[in-house]
Amino acid sequence: MTDTFIVYLVDDDAGVLKALSRLLRGKGYDVRPYLSPRVFLEEHDATVPGCAVLDVSMPGLDGLELQRALTVANGFHRPVVFVTGKGDIPTSVRAMKAGAIDFLTKPVKDVDLFEAVSRAEARDAEMRRLQSELESMQAKVATLTPREREVLTHVVAGRLNKQIAGDLGTVEKTIKVHRSRMMEKLGIRTVADLVRMAEKLSRTK
Amino acid sequence: MAVSSSMIGTRIVWWSVVLLSLLAVESRAGEPQRVLMLHAFGHAYSPWSDMAASFRAEIIKRSPRPINLYEVSLDTTRAKDTSDDGPFTEYIKALLSGQPPDLIVPVGAPAAFFLQRNRAQLFPLAPMLILGADIRRIPGATRTEHDTGVLLDLDLPAYVENILQLLPQTKNLAVVVGNSPVERYWTSELRRAFEQFADRVNITWFNDLTLSEMEERAARMPAQSVIFWFLLSEDAAGVPYSEDRALEAMREISAVPIFGMGDYQLGRGIVGGPLMQTKALGQQGADVALRILKGDKPSSLDPPSVRFGPPAYDSRELQRWGISEARLPHESVVHFRQPSMWEQYRWPILAVAAIIPFQSILIGYVLFQGGRRREAEAEAALQRQEVAHLMRVSLLGELSGSIAHEINQPLTAILSNAQAALHLLAQKSPDLAEIRDALQEIVHEDDRAGEVIHRLRSLLKKGERKGEYVNINDLVRSTISLLNSELIGRDINVRLDLQNGEFVTRGDSVQLQQVLLNLVMNAMDAMTSTPPTQRSILISTREEKAGTVDVRVKDRGHGIPPKLNDHVFEPFYTSKDHGLGLGLALCSTIIQAHQGKLTLVNGEGGGAIAGFSLPVQKAAFGTA
Numbered sequence: 001m002t003d004t005f006i007v008y009l010v011d012d013d014a015g016v017l018k019a020l021s022r023l024l025r026g027k028g029y030d031v032r033p034y035l036s037p038r039v040f041l042e043e044h045d046a047t048v049p050g051c052a053v054l055d056v057s058m059p060g061l062d063g064l065e066l067q068r069a070l071t072v073a074n075g076f077h078r079p080v081v082f083v084t085g086k087g088d089i090p091t092s093v094r095a096m097k098a099g100a101i102d103f104l105t106k107p108v109k110d111v112d113l114f115e116a117v118s119r120a121e122a123r124d125a126e127m128r129r130l131q132s133e134l135e136s137m138q139a140k141v142a143t144l145t146p147r148e149r150e151v152l153t154h155v156v157a158g159r160l161n162k163q164i165a166g167d168l169g170t171v172e173k174t175i176k177v178h179r180s181r182m183m184e185k186l187g188i189r190t191v192a193d194l195v196r197m198a199e200k201l202s203r204t205k
Numbered sequence: 206m207a208v209s210s211s212m213i214g215t216r217i218v219w220w221s222v223v224l225l226s227l228l229a230v231e232s233r234a235g236e237p238q239r240v241l242m243l244h245a246f247g248h249a250y251s252p253w254s255d256m257a258a259s260f261r262a263e264i265i266k267r268s269p270r271p272i273n274l275y276e277v278s279l280d281t282t283r284a285k286d287t288s289d290d291g292p293f294t295e296y297i298k299a300l301l302s303g304q305p306p307d308l309i310v311p312v313g314a315p316a317a318f319f320l321q322r323n324r325a326q327l328f329p330l331a332p333m334l335i336l337g338a339d340i341r342r343i344p345g346a347t348r349t350e351h352d353t354g355v356l357l358d359l360d361l362p363a364y365v366e367n368i369l370q371l372l373p374q375t376k377n378l379a380v381v382v383g384n385s386p387v388e389r390y391w392t393s394e395l396r397r398a399f400e401q402f403a404d405r406v407n408i409t410w411f412n413d414l415t416l417s418e419m420e421e422r423a424a425r426m427p428a429q430s431v432i433f434w435f436l437l438s439e440d441a442a443g444v445p446y447s448e449d450r451a452l453e454a455m456r457e458i459s460a461v462p463i464f465g466m467g468d469y470q471l472g473r474g475i476v477g478g479p480l481m482q483t484k485a486l487g488q489q490g491a492d493v494a495l496r497i498l499k500g501d502k503p504s505s506l507d508p509p510s511v512r513f514g515p516p517a518y519d520s521r522e523l524q525r526w527g528i529s530e531a532r533l534p535h536e537s538v539v540h541f542r543q544p545s546m547w548e549q550y551r552w553p554i555l556a557v558a559a560i561i562p563f564q565s566i567l568i569g570y571v572l573f574q575g576g577r578r579r580e581a582e583a584e585a586a587l588q589r590q591e592v593a594h595l596m597r598v599s600l601l602g603e604l605s606g607s608i609a610h611e612i613n614q615p616l617t618a619i620l621s622n623a624q625a626a627l628h629l630l631a632q633k634s635p636d637l638a639e640i641r642d643a644l645q646e647i648v649h650e651d652d653r654a655g656e657v658i659h660r661l662r663s664l665l666k667k668g669e670r671k672g673e674y675v676n677i678n679d680l681v682r683s684t685i686s687l688l689n690s691e692l693i694g695r696d697i698n699v700r701l702d703l704q705n706g707e708f709v710t711r712g713d714s715v716q717l718q719q720v721l722l723n724l725v726m727n728a729m730d731a732m733t734s735t736p737p738t739q740r741s742i743l744i745s746t747r748e749e750k751a752g753t754v755d756v757r758v759k760d761r762g763h764g765i766p767p768k769l770n771d772h773v774f775e776p777f778y779t780s781k782d783h784g785l786g787l788g789l790a791l792c793s794t795i796i797q798a799h800q801g802k803l804t805l806v807n808g809e810g811g812g813a814i815a816g817f818s819l820p821v822q823k824a825a826f827g828t829a
Contacts, residue, residue: 012693013614015650019621022643026628059693085610085617106617110624
């Protein structure tokens with residue numbers, strides 16, 4: 001999380017690649033330029049914060065394919081800004097649906113690019129925050145005993161202590177103890193928070 | 206009275222029994238009618254022999270009954286006196302067995318005189334027709350009631366007037382006239398008649414000359430002289446002449462034109478003019494004779510004198526003496542006209558005249574066609590250029606998106622570099638090295654955009670075929686760079702396999718690039734249904750044969766369907782939905798114009814191989 005934000009820049013046109021990276025570097029970004037989409041895929045490190053500025057039309061692997069490949073890689077959306085010479089509507093719709101930050105037309109104005117990259121940075125930060133939150137949550141869930149996890153499931157399902165005790169073949173009091181230990185371990189005070197957390201976790205599954 | 210043997214000997218008796226037509230014999234099966242013709246001179250003496258011949262022919266031809274013709278010649282040129290008349294009359298009587306003939310025809314004045322003298326002894330009651338004597342010599346008073354005459358009325362001054370009209374410059378006039386009694390008469394008549402011209406021309410008389418003397422004089426006649434040949438039966442030496450021979454001889458040596466007196470002379474050397482009409486005289490004589498034979502009383506018939514007919518001329522003589530026909534009197538008749546070129550060669554001339562315009566038309570047509578062909582060729586060349594240009598435009602139209610991209614890329618780089626530079630400048634301590642770098646990039650990218658536009662412009666430009674040196678390998682590279690983004694867009698991988706070496710051909714780089722563009726785009730179109738991973742085009746150049754370069758464009762598309770094989774180079778034949786069908790036809794034309802050949806075959810491993818070979822120039826020239 002302490003890593004600096006990296007802009008991955010992929011364009012098969014050397015001139016454009018050089019110019020865009022100069023522009024972004026001038027703005028203070030750490031730019032990693034790639035002429036070849038395949039080399040980029042090989043070297044891309046999904047763990048570091050950053051975004052991808054991709055040319056749409058490239059030999060071998062075009063920008064949309066690259067976007068998909070990035071998503072498939074780890075189920076994590078690397079924010080993507082598209083830069084294209086041929087801004088046709090079907091392509092841009094597909095790109096945006098797939099979660100692109102923006103779809104910029106060449107020649108690209110600096111403000112548009114900076115704005116898109118800064119939004120990508122924000123999105124990336126947000127995603128990273130959610131990610132780490134989720135991870136800590138998962139870590140907490142991992143500390144629960146099997147009984148506590150069972151109780152958690154039933155609580156989230158909206159059942160009362162008495163009902164849970166009946167289901168699990170025990171007494172209401174025992175359930176109450178498990179429940180408060182579970183809540184404590186997870187650092188959650190209300191049932192509502194618990195449900196919200198459970199939803200987040202199930203979504204990433 | 207004795208008749209000399211020579212006289213008897215020269216007397217010629219003509220027995221002419223003439224058969225008439227069968228019809229006439231049937232209708233008038235009468236006795237033949239007897240006609241006695243009495244010639245003044247020998248039978249061959251002109252003009253009397255001519256008159257007699259005409260008369261004889263006419264009367265025999267036209268008489269309804271057979272004519273028994275007796276002809277006796279008095280030969281008066283030799284009989285110098287009239288004392289010989291007696292035996293002659295006896296002879297004639299004997300000839301006719303004492304029976305009077307149905308008609309007596311003396312020809313010429315001397316014969317008429319003979320009969321007038323001896324009429325009492327010689328058939329006084331037989332009708333007589335005096336033929337061909339001049340009216341001056343046979344005045345009406347000398348005739349009996351049994352006589353009549355078809356006589357001449359010679360207008361003697363008219364002869365000289367004619368000469369002066371034709372040749373107004375005439376100074377000397379020599380008159381040929383003989384020395385026989387009748388000619389002596391005429392000499393005096395002529396002298397009297399020509400007196401009126403004495404102040405205009407100097408007249409000399411040849412009557413006291415021999416023929417050879419006359420000829421000598423004629424040969425030495427000065428300019429502006431003429432000879433008037435009147436009559437020559439006997440010259441001063443007493444030599445008789447049948448006139449035509451003498452005239453013809455004179456004409457051969459005469460230095461001056463000869464004019465004559467009668468139609469019988471025409472064609473024998475005289476120029477012509479008003480002439481005595483021997484033929485008409487014979488015909489009129491026959492008219493009168495036939496009426497007498499029918500029973501008309503001679504004295505009741507008073508035929509008019511025979512005068513000159515329309516002036517008649519000999520065209521050859523007119524030409525010989527340079528006398529213009531324009532000078533001739535209006536009613537003139539020109540004989541012996543040399544058939545003109547036109548008359549002589551009428552058909553050849555017509556044929557030539559017909560052929561010349563025909564040929565001219567043909568030649569004109571051929572020239573016209575040549576002109577039209579050149580025009581058509583020029584037009585076709587222009588149209589080829591237009592078509593080639595249009596095809597390039599449409600080709601580039603298809604590529605417009607990709608080409609825009611090719612320009613957009615450097616523009617993008619330029620903008621970003623410029624804006625980066627601006628940002629750098631805005632910093633407190635600007636990184637000047639970085640800024641310079643950005644500016645250099647801008648220049649570089651601008652060049653790149655310019656290059657694309659230049660390539661486009663030359664492809665879009667209309668113009669005549671140029672002859673320049675074209676490096677084929679460079680042309681391939683430049684073509685591919687133009688197609689770069691299109692190839693990327695269509696997921697097509699291009700591989701170049703260019704043999705090292707300078708393949709320089711002479712031709713039009715734009716048109717050759719057009720061919721390459723076309724072939725590569727065909728290859729691209731052929732691979733639309735090929736899986737993207739397999740889409741590839743291989744472009745190669747090889748010097749297969751010394752002096753030629755082979756350019757091949759190999760794709761991995763569907764290849765050429767067999768049924769299309771024969772048609773691919775045909776204009777307007779297309780297998781594409783949006784094609785005009787001109788691409789390959791045009792490419793083929795362009796390559797042919799570069800002395801090359803365009804080929805299109807299916808590759809062994811599928812796909813098509815389009816290629817062309819071009820002659821390679823000896824290298825070491827600049828490239829296009």
